Amino acid sequence: MTRTPVHAVGAGMVRFGKYPKSVTLEKMAVSAARAALSEANATPQNIDALYLGTVLGGSVAGQRVAAQLGMSGQPVTNLENACSSGATAVRDAWVAVSTGLHDVVLVIGAEKMTDRISGGILADLSDLDAATGLIMAANHAMSARRYMHDHDATRAQIAAVAVKNHAHSVHNPFAQYQHAISLARVLEARLIADPLGLLDCSPISDGAAALVVANTAGLARLGVDRNHPRILGCGLVSGTLHDGTRSINEEDISRRGGEAAWNITGIDPSDVDFVEMHDCFTIAEIVRMEGLGLIPRGEGGRWAEQGLTGLGGKLPVNPSGGLLSRGHPVGATGVAQACELTWQLRGQAGGRQVAGATTGLAYCKGGTVAGTDGASVTTLVMQA
Amino acid sequence: MTRTPVHAVGAGMVRFGKYPKSVTLEKMAVSAARAALSEANATPQNIDALYLGTVLGGSVAGQRVAAQLGMSGQPVTNLENACSSGATAVRDAWVAVSTGLHDVVLVIGAEKMTDRISGGILADLSDLDAATGLIMAANHAMSARRYMHDHDATRAQIAAVAVKNHAHSVHNPFAQYQHAISLARVLEARLIADPLGLLDCSPISDGAAALVVANTAGLARLGVDRNHPRILGCGLVSGTLHDGTRSINEEDISRRGGEAAWNITGIDPSDVDFVEMHDCFTIAEIVRMEGLGLIPRGEGGRWAEQGLTGLGGKLPVNPSGGLLSRGHPVGATGVAQACELTWQLRGQAGGRQVAGATTGLAYCKGGTVAGTDGASVTTLVMQA
Numbered sequence: 001m002t003r004t005p006v007h008a009v010g011a012g013m014v015r016f017g018k019y020p021k022s023v024t025l026e027k028m029a030v031s032a033a034r035a036a037l038s039e040a041n042a043t044p045q046n047i048d049a050l051y052l053g054t055v056l057g058g059s060v061a062g063q064r065v066a067a068q069l070g071m072s073g074q075p076v077t078n079l080e081n082a083c084s085s086g087a088t089a090v091r092d093a094w095v096a097v098s099t100g101l102h103d104v105v106l107v108i109g110a111e112k113m114t115d116r117i118s119g120g121i122l123a124d125l126s127d128l129d130a131a132t133g134l135i136m137a138a139n140h141a142m143s144a145r146r147y148m149h150d151h152d153a154t155r156a157q158i159a160a161v162a163v164k165n166h167a168h169s170v171h172n173p174f175a176q177y178q179h180a181i182s183l184a185r186v187l188e189a190r191l192i193a194d195p196l197g198l199l200d201c202s203p204i205s206d207g208a209a210a211l212v213v214a215n216t217a218g219l220a221r222l223g224v225d226r227n228h229p230r231i232l233g234c235g236l237v238s239g240t241l242h243d244g245t246r247s248i249n250e251e252d253i254s255r256r257g258g259e260a261a262w263n264i265t266g267i268d269p270s271d272v273d274f275v276e277m278h279d280c281f282t283i284a285e286i287v288r289m290e291g292l293g294l295i296p297r298g299e300g301g302r303w304a305e306q307g308l309t310g311l312g313g314k315l316p317v318n319p320s321g322g323l324l325s326r327g328h329p330v331g332a333t334g335v336a337q338a339c340e341l342t343w344q345l346r347g348q349a350g351g352r353q354v355a356g357a358t359t360g361l362a363y364c365k366g367g368t369v370a371g372t373d374g375a376s377v378t379t380l381v382m383q384a
Numbered sequence: 385m386t387r388t389p390v391h392a393v394g395a396g397m398v399r400f401g402k403y404p405k406s407v408t409l410e411k412m413a414v415s416a417a418r419a420a421l422s423e424a425n426a427t428p429q430n431i432d433a434l435y436l437g438t439v440l441g442g443s444v445a446g447q448r449v450a451a452q453l454g455m456s457g458q459p460v461t462n463l464e465n466a467c468s469s470g471a472t473a474v475r476d477a478w479v480a481v482s483t484g485l486h487d488v489v490l491v492i493g494a495e496k497m498t499d500r501i502s503g504g505i506l507a508d509l510s511d512l513d514a515a516t517g518l519i520m521a522a523n524h525a526m527s528a529r530r531y532m533h534d535h536d537a538t539r540a541q542i543a544a545v546a547v548k549n550h551a552h553s554v555h556n557p558f559a560q561y562q563h564a565i566s567l568a569r570v571l572e573a574r575l576i577a578d579p580l581g582l583l584d585c586s587p588i589s590d591g592a593a594a595l596v597v598a599n600t601a602g603l604a605r606l607g608v609d610r611n612h613p614r615i616l617g618c619g620l621v622s623g624t625l626h627d628g629t630r631s632i633n634e635e636d637i638s639r640r641g642g643e644a645a646w647n648i649t650g651i652d653p654s655d656v657d658f659v660e661m662h663d664c665f666t667i668a669e670i671v672r673m674e675g676l677g678l679i680p681r682g683e684g685g686r687w688a689e690q691g692l693t694g695l696g697g698k699l700p701v702n703p704s705g706g707l708l709s710r711g712h713p714v715g716a717t718g719v720a721q722a723c724e725l726t727w728q729l730r731g732q733a734g735g736r737q738v739a740g741a742t743t744g745l746a747y748c749k750g751g752t753v754a755g756t757d758g759a760s761v762t763t764l765v766m767q768a
Contacts, residue, residue: 049620059439059466060751063622073640075620079470080462082443088461092476102458111679236459238434238447256457328446367444374447376460 003098007219007228008382010212011339016176016327018114018358025057029065029110029209035337036106037052040212043224045373048102049075049293052332053085054107056116065108075102080331082366083280085109086209087334088265091234093213096382100233103218105315109335110208117204137201143248147283148154148195150247150298155195157301161282161355162199162324164310169321171351174336176205176327185292200282205327209335211342224270229345231338232267235260235379237252247384253377254291261379267359269293274315274354276337277363278323284308289317292379311352319344319352330366337362338380347384358384387482389713391603391612392766394424394596400560400711402498403590409441412492412592413449418491419554420723427604432486432598433459434698435477437469437493438715440500447710449492459486464715466750467664469493470593471718471762477597477619478764482615487602493719494592499587508720521585526664527632531577531667532633533696539579541685543649545666546583548694553705555735558720560589561575578671579683589711595717595726613729616651619644619763636677637761641691641747651743653677656765658699658728658738660721660746662690663706672747676763695736703728703736714750721746722764729768742768 014028029052037043050071053068054340081088093107169175179198189197210223219226237256246252252365262269272294279285286287286300294315295303303309311318320326320340323333341360342344343349354360358380367375395572396419398412413436421427434455436446444459465472470493475492499539547567553559565583573581603610622701630636646653646654658679663669668686678699687693693701704710704724707717725744727733738744744766 050622055443058757059464063751063760066622067758069622073621073623073637076465076622077476077620078464080464081442081447081460091463095483095485096479099479099485100478101483148530229657236433236461237457238450238455239457239458240451253457263630359577367447374451376444377449 004215006094006098006216006231006340007226008043008211008231008342009214009219009222009224009228010038011342012036012037012039013209013336013339014207015174015175016205016207016329023117025061025110026068026111027107027261028063028206030069032208032210033069033106033108036210036212041224042070042104042212044071046222047071047106049105051077051079051089051095051105053079053089053334054111054242055080055082055085056111056113057186057331059365064292070276073273074370079349081376084334084364084366084378085276087337087364087380090211090237090334090338094231094234094338095122097213097215097218099372100215102210102323104214104221107211107213107335108208109332111329111331113204113329114206134172134220135197136192141196142196143287144283146248147287147301150249151163152303153301154339155187156183157305159183159200160288161285162186162303164304165279165318165322165325166309168319168352170268172321176203176323177321177325179368194306202323202328205329207327207329207332209332209339211338228383229342229384230384232381233261233264235264237260237377238373243348250286251287251291253375254288255293257379258292261361261381265381267381272357272361273357273359275317276320276340276360277317277322278363278365279318280328281322282324285317285322292363293329298332316354319349319354325358334364337364342384345382388484388599390478390482391598391610392595392615392616392722392726393424393470393598393603393608393612394420396420396757397558397593397654397723398591399722400589400713401481401649405499407590409445409494409496410449410452411547413492415454416492416592416594417453418493420443420594420596425608426488426596428453429489430606431455431458431490433480433489434462435461435473435489437463437473437489437718438495439464439466440495440497441467441715445494454700455741467714467759468718468748468762469529469759471721471748471764473544473622474595474718474764475620476660478615478618479722481597481599481602481701484599487603488596488598491595491719493599493716494591494594495713495715497507497588497713498590504576521577521580523608524667525580527671528579528667530632531649531671531685534633537684537685539571540567540617541689542666543567543584544688545663545669546570548607548688549663549706550703552695552703552736553709556705556710559705559709560587561705561709580665586707586712589713591711591713591716591717593723595719599719613726613766613768616765617645617648617725619648621761622759624759633671635671635675637759638672640675641761641763643646644674645745645765651765656745657741657743659701660724660744661701662747662749663702664712666708669706671751676747694737699735700738703738718748721748725766729766
């Protein structure tokens, strides 16, 4: 496959949070897109195609957004891979632009969850495990218990992930939560699924994020230089997280997702300077970093407690605040991760800047946790 | 953009129709996929990636199907562009294989409508036009009235499309309806939206269709020859069907969809030997053939009445029976069109074979009809 260099030339978001009905998916998506277009020195007429990721956005969401944005006639593709829908849209955009099918494309991830969901995400009741109570939080609670048992890890080590990610997003103007939280507050929060409490869980969120992606011809069209961060590639794998024969914490899909990234991009895990990780629950950040091979198995809890995954640490994870604190409007999350990589690699991340960041990885996961089917993982690698 | 030749090496379908709850989307999709894999001399392990189009199939439908099919770990992408979701999946597969991102991919379109819908498809009630009654059938009824007025066309000419497409699918073992209908029966059917009756409307259907797509390296992997039909390319455009300044029957999006196909593939409209057309309503086949420039404006009704678009005619349209008679499980339709092109171009279409067919075009449309937003059109060109 012949590939031309691909650059992220514009990133834009609306602040994640809970918005009234009048703030529609289309409005949020258009706002995020305009911000990304502005950074890219682009107009909607400069764009060859739109890729939009959403889960709850309804049919032809991308076409609705394109019309409101003033794009007229360009190809629009809607992607759905559950909570990794936005990340899958980023991958499709990378494929389209790296192969020269298109030269400049717009990617949007958007979700208006509060119109559709009250309380937690309902599990698929056709899944027998889910119907009998094995919902997302219960799965991750089992994961946490097993992790603590296997590795002599403590509840406080797991909770440290929430403390860290909230501390990071104090400096993220697009984060749903922009306040620090204490370890005591995480430990004392209302129990959701023992041992995980409310602050171990990512929130229900509304939001949108957008990215403009261009190849060399696209840079020339927009009149922007080659100094924008490069998208080296994006792995996409499917399968089960757990097959019942291993520990719940040996996520084979994470290992394979990492391998896909290393194979496609040619980078080595040791090249990664920081990670945007799908921390839908505190324990998930730890287990997935270990699954990728970026933290030795069993060490993730201690790394969090000792600040090794915090800003200024050995390998900062979720400088944006992650799903736990930036928020998790499901289809928007993968694009927001790509925005964070872009800003970090440009050195524009302000108080949450990872010093000297030159290579970033974003891991996004969608689909079921427990069942034998239906998970999807993307691994996006970008470089300054 | 560097492109390698892409071949459709396997096609498979389940018969479209109305199935009980026990016949799930996953079961239909797996059956169609196995038939396509068998034609392609392939196993699930030979496949590099799956692209699945569905509208109502729920989250990570492709991953669920992949798991049941025995694919393990390959990239899975779910595509949604309303009634052109399957066609958009075919386009994504063509992009992936023609650029060498993958060498052999599986495309599936699948929909279980009868579990979700009783009566007609509910319009989006957030669309003011739809909420006040301008549903799909009403739109196409206005289109028919305007067409009859502008071109001195008759009700019988429009009804002739249904008679023709039912006559074709007598020979299609995968069609929902495999019986001929008389002109009188179409004219006397229960009125849905004056002048259109029940038999002018495509039915609610369940079904799945699958296609295996391979490039030159993929042919070698599967051990199949180059004589399989080639996918020359697939246009994708978005926008409005009607902007209020033109006649409802001057579908700008159809003209642009045709231009995208001619530009991408280098073929001329006069090269097209037969068409699989998105005849969600009888009048739509006529208006869209004219919009593509394949029939002179205002002549489509007479062409249908005189048999010019029937088997043996000047330009056969919908040898499969089309949406009207093969059925219209929305996400499956675009893949079913690609299957029909494949079988026709191999000369394997039996009693519905278009004699000497060497170039076929499939037009698939999704999204709203009336509003200012949300339509998508694909134009797939294949050659023997």
